[in-house]
Amino acid sequence: MNGSVSAPGKAILLGEHAVVYGKPAIAIPLPQVRAVADFRLNETALTIVAADLQRPPWQWDDSATVSSDPLASMAALTLQHLGICAPKGEITIRSAIPIASGLGSGAAVSAALGRAIAALCRATLSNAALNALVFEVEKLHHGSPSGIDNTTIVFEQPVYFQRGQPNHRISPTRRLDFLLADSGVPALTRESVAAVRQSVREEPARTNCLLDQIASVAVAALASLEAGDRMRLGELMTANHGHLRELGLSTLELDTLVKAAMQAGALGAKLSGGGRGGNIIALVEPAEASAVKRALQLAGAKRVLAASVGGG
Ligand code: MEV
Numbered sequence: 001m002n003g004s005v006s007a008p009g010k011a012i013l014l015g016e017h018a019v020v021y022g023k024p025a026i027a028i029p030l031p032q033v034r035a036v037a038d039f040r041l042n043e044t045a046l047t048i049v050a051a052d053l054q055r056p057p058w059q060w061d062d063s064a065t066v067s068s069d070p071l072a073s074m075a076a077l078t079l080q081h082l083g084i085c086a087p088k089g090e091i092t093i094r095s096a097i098p099i100a101s102g103l104g105s106g107a108a109v110s111a112a113l114g115r116a117i118a119a120l121c122r123a124t125l126s127n128a129a130l131n132a133l134v135f136e137v138e139k140l141h142h143g144s145p146s147g148i149d150n151t152t153i154v155f156e157q158p159v160y161f162q163r164g165q166p167n168h169r170i171s172p173t174r175r176l177d178f179l180l181a182d183s184g185v186p187a188l189t190r191e192s193v194a195a196v197r198q199s200v201r202e203e204p205a206r207t208n209c210l211l212d213q214i215a216s217v218a219v220a221a222l223a224s225l226e227a228g229d230r231m232r233l234g235e236l237m238t239a240n241h242g243h244l245r246e247l248g249l250s251t252l253e254l255d256t257l258v259k260a261a262m263q264a265g266a267l268g269a270k271l272s273g274g275g276r277g278g279n280i281i282a283l284v285e286p287a288e289a290s291a292v293k294r295a296l297q298l299a300g301a302k303r304v305l306a307a308s309v310g311g312g
Helices: 070-082 105-120 127-142 148-155 189-202 204-227 230-246 252-263 286-298
Strands: 002-014 025-045 047-049 088-095 159-161 176-182 268-272 279-284 304-309
Touching (some): 002 105, 002 148, 002 204, 002 230, 002 279, 025 105, 025 304, 070 127, 127 189, 148 159, 176 252, 176 286, 189 204, 204 230, 230 268, 279 286
Antiparallel strands (some): 176 279
8 A cells, every 4th residue: 555644844923932831822834845754565664764854764673662763753652552563664754844944844744654654554543643642752852842833733724822721723814924934044943942941940030021921922913813913913923023032042044034024015024933043934915925035035045935824
């Protein structure tokens, strides 16, 4: 049996980092950049090939367990959950989601792999179960994730997410257009989350005040999204960039991209994801999108992606 399954990237619209501390945040899936897992039943032990991820092929053996390797961990956890032995076959993972750029590459690869293993085993794996498994892998390899990345990626829906609360899927009434611009600087979310944790320890009053301000912006943004108020949403995004900057999460490259987007007519712009590198996200009117894209390229963006949500 051969086939192909996948999972999208994601972008955080507002509320990153504060979401780790139980505050709300909003994220959208990026269906046009995906991790894809092609699977093929054969007579050899389960083999996972992921050349894009710069790693040698990995072959299952029955002593394989949750380990320091995210793919091996995902395979072991999925089979444990399904309660079956490893199937014979090969899974080839390709990903168009840049690594260490805040777009959810790790969670998307885990989700695609979980789906491929279930398909090879002809087993049913619900999105709720897959989400829990991907979250386990995120916890093993990314420190203390909030769960927003795996939730957005597995359900492939815009979410208003708060740890410990039921998922609130958002359907914006009006179409919203975004541009994501890559600073080209790789940055590990694990490290930026650890840096914020250190600030919480060393400067609790200031850091907690910023995290509270981010939470207020996310709450206000939900109302703007539901009301289709693009201007207000843009203002909130730019305000959120200021908070993240004060938390030490921006860089010269990210600030330059935010400024270029705003000067070219974006309604709002901010870094997206862990920060200290990776991408910015800008909200644009469709008529301004190509001017903003050009400005971002001139300001040094290594790649500009368009994304949209809502509006039926
Ligand atoms: C990363 O996409 C978002 C962070 O808030 C971390 C997390 O929520 O796990 C920085």
